Amino acid sequence: MTYTRWTLRTEHTSYTVRLSPDGPSALDWSHRTHFITPADAAPAEYLPYGLRPFTGSELIAGDERGVWWEFDGAEHTEGTLRLAFTDGKTGLRTVLCYETVPGTDVILRWTEFTADGELRLERLDSAAVNIAVTGAARLTYLCGQWSQEFQLTHLDLERGTFAIGSLQGAPGHSYAPWLAVRGGDAAYGIALEWSGNWHITAEAEPGGAVRIRAGRVPHEGAVLLAAGETLATPRVACAFSADGLDGLSRVWHRYERRLTGDRLHRTRKVLYNSWEATGFDVDAAGQLELARTAADIGAELFVVDDGWFTGRADDTGGLGDWYPDPAAFPDGFDRFVADVRALGLDFGLWVEPEAVSPGSRLHAEHPEWVYRVEGRPSRLVRNQLLLDLGRADVQEFVLTTLDRLLGTYDIGYLKWDMNRPPTERGRPGAGPADLDAEHVAGYLRVLDHLRTAHPDVTVEGCAGGGGRIEHATIARTDVVWPSDNTAPIDRLRIQHGFLHAHAPHVMSSWVTDAPGILDPRPRSLAFRFVNALCGVLGIGADLRAWTPGQRAEAARWIACYKEVRDVVHLGEARLLGSPDDTSCGVQYDHGDRTVVAALSTGRLDGAPLLTGRPDRLRLRGLDPAARYRDTATGAEYGGAHLLHHGLPFAWSADHDADLVVLTRR
Structure with missing residues (x-):
């Protein structure tokens, strides 16, 4: 029996796909498939329901939910592969797409569908990945909730199915669209590039294999593919490291540095955000102080957060009416911005472009712009509604609003927030619509516009904390906000998980006065600064309440950060221990410099191990x-x-x- 093979090569690995011209029968490698088909037992790359009916398929299409396809050709270059399959009965053409990412151990995969006539797609996953394991599959994923995002969690899956995902119109706070599987010392990872509803499923199958499937989840349960239309699924990034989870994290970091492109080398400025100091009580005098x-x-950089616009005395009004409040800025907002800049600071502003308050002028003029179901009440979340960003007129409103703000005022930084998921997600009178995908497309269109029309503006992505962090957003923003929880040890654990999946140069982290929400152990101002400078340093505390000594200490830490931020943002990061250890940290290597951020998570009695003996962090990669x-x-x-004995720290x-x-030396 002959096979056709194609091999894609990354920086250190290769990925081989093979195809049998004899059809699905060649998948019967075991010859023992009682009660299932050969395709159900095989480590198949991507199969429709018609060919793989029992153990999980990636494609379900048509009125009878079945597709049986035949191979229809391949296109192969050094870094790409496209495999085409056709089904004569449904008229569906499916192309499996592969692309390597130069300089990384990442392969991108996605699928493209084209139909002769209108066709219902009930399931349209992006890819499936097969990983051979010995014994139980060791899964690692990131879970949590609001204020507790990116909790690194492990699970041994011996048999059965494990699934994570979101139906909140965004990746959500509960799970990140990221999964790692370990086999021995090696680690395999996948991450889904999608800002809407999604799922990742891991199936531990008979015979020592785990099969990962990932893709978007249509809001209406299916997508209607129009005749002649081509639909592309979100990209799945597939990564590999022979050095376990820590090595895998560096693969992801390198990939995200490529996503950032030329903007990687821009200095990420030390930010001050006024939210925790003033809340909604925003006025020119207080902000200037x-x-x-x-x-x-x-x-x-000085960023004015929520509360700067008309009607925003609290969270019950104002959203959608994006004009500075003249009562808060009596000399004009342009004068206020100029006064901030005269202090030597760049200026930033918070916005929530997708949201609208029911009492706003915008909602009164365009009630049809919000998601709603005819004859049903509209629920408020955080006292607000959500605009249907899939509509072209809503997109134009958002684009025009941001262009006006950025064109009228000297704004160098924009914080984009989203504080509620879509409910009553309908568009009356519009007929069948792929609402989730259309919203994602509108969101990405606006971000792409900001990149093109305002290339000098730094954009921060936020969704009530870390509710919308994935590769599509990271590719179009400069930093993201992992969590609204800034308490010291809480944030340490959040950042420990975050850095397994995402790069330090995109991790915005603040020093605040917040007490522990989940872990109330007190920690020093130094702890808060060292923890925050593991990414992009910001300050969110009420500086007016700080003593002269605290301000002087803060100035020393900020000066120190400026000396090492190029190492933190451009270097190779290694995670040293975990928050469960008495000492943990992050090591950054760039050129001839190594920076170690070390933190004590244990008792502060001077003896984390034995009396008089310091704790140690063993470094790596030196x-x-x-x-x-x-x-x-x-x-x-x-x-x-340093590698074997470690760097000593005598905590107190x-x-x-x-x-x-x-x-x-």
Whole structure:
């Protein structure tokens, strides 16, 4: 029996796809498929329900829900592969698409559908991945809830099905569209590039294999594909590392640096955001007082959060009417922005473009713009409704609004928030519509417009914290906001999970005065700064309440961050331990410099291990034959010593975090 094979090569790995010209019978590798078909038992790459009816298919289409296809040709270049299949009865042409990402160990996969006539697609996954395992499949995923996102969680799946996803019109706070599977020392990962409803399913099948399927979930339960129309599914990024989860995290970091492109080398400024200091009580005098103090300690960017626009005294009004409140800025908003910039600060603004308040002028003029079901009440979430961003007129309103704000005022930073999922998701009188995909397309269209029309504006992605973080958003924003929870040890655990899937240069992290929500152990200002500078440093505390000593300490940390942020954002990151250990941290290597952010999570009695003995973090990836000098103390260490014995830290109540900068000699 002959097979056709194609091999795609990444930086360190290869991926081979094979096809038998003899059809599905060649999938019968075991010859023992009692009560199931050969295709059901096979490690198939992508199959429709007609060929794989029992153990999970990626495509369900047509009135009879079955597709039986035949191979219809391949296109193969050095970094791409396209395999076409056709079904004569339904008139459906399916193309499986593959593309390598240069300089990474990532392969992108997606599927394209074209039909001769209108066709119902009930399931339209992007890809399936087969991973051979010995024993139970070791799954790692990121779960949580609002204020507790990105909790790193492990599960052994010996048999059966594991599924995660969201029906909230966004990736959501409960699960990230990311999954890792470990087999021995190696780790395999997949991540779905989609800003709407989604699912990832892992099936531990007989014979020592786990099969991962991923894709979008149509809002209406199916998508109607029009005659001649081509529909492309979201891309799935497939990654591999021989160095386990930590190595896999660096594969994802490299990939996200490629997504950022030329903007990677822009300096990510130290931000001050006024929300936690003033809430909705926004006025020019109070904001300028905060801006002066922020500038004094070294901040480079001042962002006015919610509460700056007309009708926004609280969260019950104002959304949709995006004009500065003249009572809050009596000398004009342009004068206020100029006063902030005169302090040497860049200026930023918070917006929530998809939301509308029921009492706003916008809602009164265009009630048809919100999602609604005819004859049914519209529920309020956070006292607001959601605009149907799939509508062209709503997209034009959002584009025009943002162009007006960015064109009228000297704004260099835009924080895009989304604080409610779509409910009553309908569009009366419009007929069948792919509402979820249309909203995603509208959202991405606006972000693409911001990139093109306002290339110098830095964009932050936020959705009530980390509710909409995936590769489509990361490719179009500069930073994302992982969580509204900024309490020190809570945030440490959130960031530990986040950095397994996402890169430090996109992780916005603030120093605030927030007490622990889930873990109330007190930690110092130093702990908060060291934790926050593991990504893109920001400050959100009420600086007016800080003592002169606290402000001076903050200024020292900010100055230190400015010295090392290129290492943090451009270097290779290694996660050292976890928040469950008495000490943990992150190591960043770039050129001849190594930066170690070390944090104590244990008791602060001076003896995390034994009395008088320091705790240690064993570093990784260093040259064992080289010498490394601590730039602050002058101490020198051998590379082998740092790798095997570790960097010492004597924690105490007055010393629960440290930032060590090592220079290779």
